[in-house]
Amino acid sequence: MRDITVEELQTIKNPIIIDIRSPIEFKDGAIPDAINIPLFTDEEREIIGTIYKHEGQATAKWKAMEFVSPKIPALLNQIKEAMTNGEDLVIHCWRGGMRSKAVVTFLEFAGIYAMRLSGGYKAYRQYILQQIPTMFPEKAIVLHGLTGVGKTEVLKNLKLRGYPTLDLEEMAAHRGSIFGTIGLGEGNNQKTFDSLLYKGLQEIQGSSHFIMEAESKRIGKVVQPEEMMDKKMKGINIYIHTPLKQRVKQLVNEYVIPFQNEPWYHEQISIGMEKILRRIKDIEMKKALVHKVENKEYQEMIGILLEYYYDPRYDHATLEYDGMFIDIYADDSMDASMKVMAEIDKLLLKKKKVYEGQI
Incomplete structure (x- = not known):
């Protein structure tokens, strides 16, 4: 033995x-x-x-x-x-x-x-x-954007093309919105998250940078390590903009159409909405959202949530970051993916020229 x-x-x-x-x-x-x-x-x-x-x-x-x-x-x-x-x-x-x-x-x-x-x-x-605190590459490239711009899709597209990425929502099995664990089970605990993060860091060893979404410290049941938060706050920030109509379409395609006929779906959305309603002071908006949920008008519900709840909260969160911001305007997540890759390649080329003394 x-x-x-x-x-x-x-x-x-x-x-x-x-x-x-x-x-x-x-x-x-x-x-x-x-x-x-x-x-x-x-x-x-x-x-x-x-x-x-x-x-x-x-x-x-x-x-x-x-x-x-x-x-x-x-x-x-x-x-x-x-x-x-x-x-x-x-x-x-x-x-x-x-x-x-x-x-x-x-x-x-x-x-x-x-x-x-x-x-x-x-x-x-x-x-x-x-090991985890010692494994992070030197620089973080952080993807920002209002809910529904398709940051997760961009991250997955980048990974498919060989870019060093860390998909924290996938590791946590949780999305940072009303959609929480829809389609992902009950969400991972801290032990499972840590194991998946370690595996993800192993896969990108040797890279000078890594790409991640601008997640809050807590994602569902799990908490990011301090070392990752520090890298994120001091990273290079890419802010993705897409039209509101496209964002609604993105969320409907991702979180409504595949699951809306499941027996648990309406109840899970209702529970998520109850948590949000407790934070909303506008009585008319509350009534509108309750009406949309009760009538299963999920597309209209998403439009209201984006414009009057998630968007104002997200813009405030970006003020916490120290690094530079690069704005990208795209029609959809695939367009955003191509433009993000172009910006990252440009940044890496500039870094290479600096290193070689050409700039």
């Missing part, structure tokens, strides 16, 4: 990582791309914990053996099926203890070589929290 450290895990290309913790542990936080093949169910884990607390370690181990023994053939088959091209196999549990040791031992008996992650998920989490 070979134990590997979290640092050694980073050097393995495309490992197959098997997380044998219970589903509830895996859901709380996991290594990105890890496969959950639990040794115990949530209920079994709870029973073993209770026995350990009241009857001691020996009795708890015996109960664990009773639970595991009938599962061994199916468990090994699941792990074997996860191995497709002979990749390195890494097994881990919470602290690299008895669970992972037992599974690696079973695998060795079956003729399958596997490594065990020393310290388990706990060591991985400690490692990434130490």
Whole structure:
């Protein structure tokens, strides 16, 4: 049996990582791309914990053996099926203890070589929290724009063309508006966000800059690290402008049309609207918004929200930034993507000339 450290895990290309913790542990936080093949169910884990607390370690181990023994053939088959091209196999549990040791031992008996992650998920989490503050490229390029200009689409288009991007909304599984987690599940917790941020930073290592949206410090359930906030506030700012009509169309296409017939959609929009209404003092605007929501007139609701709620709040937030602003006027998100790329290329060319002493 070979134990590997979290640092050694980073050097393995495309490992197959098997997380044998219970589903509830895996859901709380996991290594990105890890496969959950639990040794115990949530209920079994709870029973073993209770026995350990009241009857001691020996009795708890015996109960664990009773639970595991009938599962061994199916468990090994699941792990074997996860191995497709002979990749390195890494097994881990919470602290690299008895669970992972037992599974690696079973695998060795079956003729399958596997490594065990020393310290388990706990060591991985400690490692990434130490590394993240040191991994940010030198300069942030921050995308600004009123709600609906398509900043997320611009970011995705840039990534497809090889630009170094960090999509924080995707990592948080949350959008900073009434649409919150629509189409994204219940939103990620801090552990999952940190893991995805670490992975994203790994992907852009070596770059002198990175591109991100102008998100507030809190996105849904998660909080950005201070180092990222500092980079963002001192970055180069690109402000995207698109017509109000196009912004409404963008939001309808993205957040209404794909989901409006789902049974949960109207309730989720209503809950989001209740939070907004508590912040609005204009009685007539409140009545108009309530009417639009009740009648499921989502397009008209979005138009009112943009013009009288989100736009004034957003413009105020831009005053917090120290860096220069570059304005881009575009017809839609694809037009904005091309113009943003042109501006970034221009900035990088200028930086290169400065470095080479041509300016």
